Amino acid sequence: MIKTEVKIFNTASGKKEVFIPLENDQVGMYVCGPTTYNYIHLGNARPLVVFDTVRRYLEYLGYEVTYIQNFTDVDDKIINKANEEGIKPAELASRYIDEYFRDADALQVKRATVHPRVSEHMEGIIKFIKGLLEKGYAYEMEGDVLFGVTRFPEYGKLSKRSIDDLQAGARVEVDEKKEHPADFVLWKKAKPHEPQWPSPWGLGRPGWHIECSVMSHEYLGPSFDIHAGGYDLVFPHHENEIAQSEALHGVPMAKYWMHNGFITVNEEKMSKSLGNFFLVRDILKKFPADVIRFYLLATHYRSPLDFDDEKLGVAQKGLARLQTAYRLMEEAMNGTLAEHSSAAIRLGAQGFRQGLQALQGKFIEAMNDDLNTALAIAVLFDIAREINTFVAAGVTEQDQKALLEGKRIFSELAGVLGLQLDKKGCDNENGVLVDALMNLIITIRQNARTKKDFQTADEIREKLRQSGIILEDTPQGVRWKPI
């Protein structure tokens, strides 16, 4: 367990607070997951990556994290789309759950401890609603069950809205029969040809907010540490969850509420309703998944983040710089580069190690400050420079231990961000073949260079570049890598 003080910005208080879990080294986290009627877009991906990073960091520090992320698989949009396609809603939902995993896995998002689905928690939902009715927080209306916001005095505390404001600005369809326009549905009366479940109030299905209250309670208890999601969930989704859960259980639902900012396109929120969204899998056709992840983490999670290809291109270059440093260090360790003592003044191995350890401290400090991944990445760049400088000056046998230590720190910290630094080269069988061919080509070119036939040498290099292979001539020999 690394002893250190993590601070988290808590939407509930509007301030950064020291993170102290309810139960010493155990952390319970609930992240609102997608409604599964489409492939996920980049805006959906941000919370996945951000809160996965929160999890990774807490685990790195030694906490044991129970991470719950739901799938909303019962919903109007699912029903509509399924009808369009002429298949069952459940079938459509489960298809997009599979597709979700494909994208999330690519982005190195760790699987949750449990991924509960609404459709599998009907019993719990019904029981929960029953409890709310019994305690007098909910009321029945023509087969629907509604939560009465005026019956819960603290309603509005998360989003800092008063019930009166809600009434004043209400663009909500006013249903005269509701006690209050902001009352929201817990249980919806069934319509024909829709998924439906039996309940004490007749056939129907759950409203949107109730699922998270029920499932978080089932897996994490009435009170847990972190509840997270996109900023647009603060109201009404999370506000309503709080109302339901705290009304029923009488204890604070979550200790810390974390919300990520939006991805924008031309400064406008990326959203399904605006239609300006980019699917993760389409972006993956142009950029590797780790570049997307790097891009998402290079800005603080609460700030808006504008998207375009150019910005991903910058991220790609940045990540490549880190990977290059890692590669140079590995080569120095493997002795791929001949030992070379340079005239340059160089850091001793001792200084190198101490420098990296100090930077590791800075990394932790950055992450402690409300998950400042932008700063943490800056530290990674500092580490890269240390490594490059150290390695470029020439490495001897005595430096190997320091290099090993450096490699450990570097990859460990990158790993906290879910970034992999070692290039997964060619797959093994082909790799041997490719290596052999590359060695042959390089030898031929070297012969040309020895004869000062630079025209031939340059032609080979240019042709390889066009095929996606970069050659680098270094004092220690020729190196190649895919673009």
Next chain:
RNA sequence: GGUGCGGUGGCGAAGAGGCUAACGCUGCGGACUGCAAAUCCGCCAUCCGUCGGUUCAAAUCCGACCCGCACCUCCA
């Protein structure tokens, strides 16, 4: 109308009372190189939306104003 967030170099982006305002990209100069690439070194904001105020000291606190964004309705 209500609520909240933000405006930092050519671009992106940290910093939130006091070290020369991080880091990355771009550009420029240098080292290295046959030339490149990669790498290293150096340079590029007298200034942090505007105007006032508080303070010994402000990009960082307060006030006003301008601009942008978001939420108040499904949305990550």
